[in-house]
């Protein structure tokens with residue numbers, strides 16, 4: 001695959017944060033970008049998405065219907081970025097089963113459902129494809145009071161490796177971007193749960209050797225790299241873009 005001009009790219013979580021920055025960057029690169037989000041699709045429309053679909057990535061029926069609509073209106077999916085995700089800031093004893101299930105359903109099952117539709121469509125074109133899942137530095141390093149979130153992000157790495165092996169012969173590459181703490185509404189909500197949100201933010205900044213939080217546009221550029229031909233020999237890999245968090 002070369003360039004993005006003739007590519008149909010689906011970005012889940014495209015209404016905010018990393019997903020929104022990715023919609024903007026890939027639209028600027030000429031891709032036909034479809035944003036999926038359960039929130040108001042307005043932001044993605046403003047940054048160049050061709051199509052914005054509202055819905056829950058954890059709903060099998062919704063994902064199947066939206067994938068079909070995308071194929072009809074834009075053409076088969078060439079690339080997929082699974083950025084929809086959230087956390088609840090709870091350790092195991094404090095985590096109700098419904099919250100555990102809902103986080104796994106969005107972060108892990110939502111990625112599975114969209115990947116399944118994307119691979120099915122990619123196989124019909126014979127052009128191959130590329131998928132990027134969004135992991136977390138905390139799934140490698142460990143983190144406090146976020147058990148369901150960390151479990152979901154750790155599982156994504158295994159899912160990506162499994163898919164990388166299964167679909168290599170179809171020319172489909174599957175990789176994981178591993179961000180650090182990125183300045184988005186998700187992170188704001190995480191800091192707001194702390195007893196002292198300002199102190200939590202300062203501690204997070206200090207935890208990165210680069211001495212700052214990451215920006216959504218920095219994640220978007222790393223995602224663009226993983227999708228592009230520049231990463232043509234990269235599959236089943238984790239790309240750390242975490243300000244050095246995992247370096248010590």
Ligand SMILES: NC(=O)c1ccc[n+]([C@@H]2O[C@H](COP(=O)([O-])OP(=O)(O)OC[C@H]3O[C@@H](n4cnc5c(N)ncnc54)[C@H](O)[C@@H]3O)[C@@H](O)[C@H]2O)c1
Nearest residue numbers: 013016017018037038039056057084085106181182184186
């Ligand atoms: N911000 C960080 O520090 C950070 C660090 C590591 C990983 N990540 C991951 O990056 C991804 C993007 O996070 P962000 O920081 O941009 O968050 P964000 O909250 O700014 O954006 C996430 C988007 O996903 C959407 N979403 C959530 N659940 C959904 C569902 N079930 N169906 C459809 N849409 C849904 C939300 O409406 C939101 O628009 C997430 O997977 C997150 O876990 C973020």
